Amino acid sequence: MKRRKFLTIAGIGGVVAALASFRFITNPFENVAKGIIKSELDYLKLDEEGLDRFVADYSKLKDRNYKLTMKGYSLFGINSEKSGKVHQLVSAYLLSSDFFQNKMDEGRTIRYVGLYDPYLRPCAHPFSHAQYA
């Protein structure tokens, strides 16, 4: 490889890496979480405003390390098949929505109803005997 070609490729690589790093640092967790959820559930209709409120509420429960990890997963395209944390985030969104109340109707727009938290809303397990006697 000629020196000029090598320098061009290295330069482009450097710029891409710098842009990725910049995006990693500046992109807020909320945007990252929203992107993950939309990508995982791209076959469902999600209420945008409710999704914003969910990620804002969820973000308050999570520490810096968690948020950095999730940003890394997003950057490298790690999905719910490969990461329990990604799976947990998307599950938490669905459990916090009206999706299960509406009997998993995939044709309806999914709306956020409040964080799934047994201490705020006990007895809300969507698959329990109360729903399936």
Next chain:
Amino acid sequence: MRHYDLIVAGTGFASTFFLYKYLQKAPANAKVLVLERGHLYPHADRLRDLRGEKSGLSKLNPNHGETFVNKNPDKHWPFTVGFGGSSNCWYGCTPRFLPSDFRMKSKYGVAEDWPIQYDELEPYYSEAEHLMNISGPEDTPFPRNSKYPLPPHSFSTVDKVLHKAYGNQWISQPTARASRAVGKRNPCCVSASCSVCPVSAKFTIENSEMIVYTDPRVEMSYGSLVTYLELEQTQAKKIYFTKDGKDTAFSADVFALGTNAIFNASILLNSGDAHPLTGKGLGEQFGFDAVVHLKDMENVGGSTWVTANGYMLYDGDHRKNFAACLMESNNAPYVRLESGKWRHLATFRMIFEDLPQEENQVARGEDRNKPEVSFNKPSDYTLRGVRNLKEKLPSLLSVLPVEDIRYLEPYKTEAHILGTTRMHADSRKGVLDKNLLHHIYRNLFVLGSGSFTTFTPNNPTLTLSALSLHAADKSF
């Protein structure tokens, strides 16, 4: 110096069930002192804190992690400090042991036999189940002379298939998560956050109706950290504790340590316990989840967090070579993230027995109140059991429409602390006798799961409670 008939350290299951039986038998003028390191942090205030309402009591008791030095951060030893001990964080699973669990040496040539056998413990199992109002099924793989006080929890659809195939090898889990309202408890509604139950369905010392700590013969001393005992030849003479920064000693006819398997051992080591096995053999079970995807089958309808226990890989001649496995059918609100298959999955927790290994131990720390806890790894016996499970599970689950099985990373804890003051009929091979009395110091009871001779795959609480009832009944 104040003198008592009995001084007890700790207010968890081991102490409470021991005191319950002792007080039934003790005279009206008996004098009992209970030393509790922490304080009562009421369930209502725990809930307030978990809702973010700030009760102001969350710092009342130390976090368990601050109380000892863990030499292996990959291994966790959770417990709760304060009144009621780990009844404040347990998940309420109460299967009995099987008769063969007490005879590992004579039946399978492995480890040691317990000095007490199932038949001797059976009436105390029954009494403990009634005191805790356990929910459970009619037919179980272990013999019982009485019915469970509450009806069993409902199976999930997956459990129904497994129960049909395996009968009493797949049963509704016996549990202290109530299936019906009883006393001060509500029925479980599957919040799956059992450490602090959102609806108070789980038995705790606080919500129990065992009149122990309000008995007029009992004097409570909160904020009292036991440091050591004065031991003299065959007797314990005094107990030393720190309260409000002041060291105090009281004497008694009888002492009972009911803290936990870390601190019971630590107190004995601080006291110069002459038994060479004290503190050695710390252990517990080993576990991980198997996530099973199902084709066209919804897993729904269970009425509690763990809906069933499976015994298909538990008992048998294989225990000569590898560990028993107890399965739990986990009914937490897991979701499968695939269109149209949201609950087409089952999650089973696989729990393996382990054997005591002397290098796993509690030792004195630089600070005498902060013992050092070392744990290397589970035994090869246990790991062979894991390999067996992975070979056999596809065939066992073939009664279900299984798409695939995925094994998750092992848990860092099964939340049990066992084996640091093991029982044995031979005083050279164990610290305690069958009545939980120290082989050397004959007025000193050492209660709780530190006494377990071997580590069956079962949750230990029901058995350690029954052992406390038995010990007090046979000794007074």
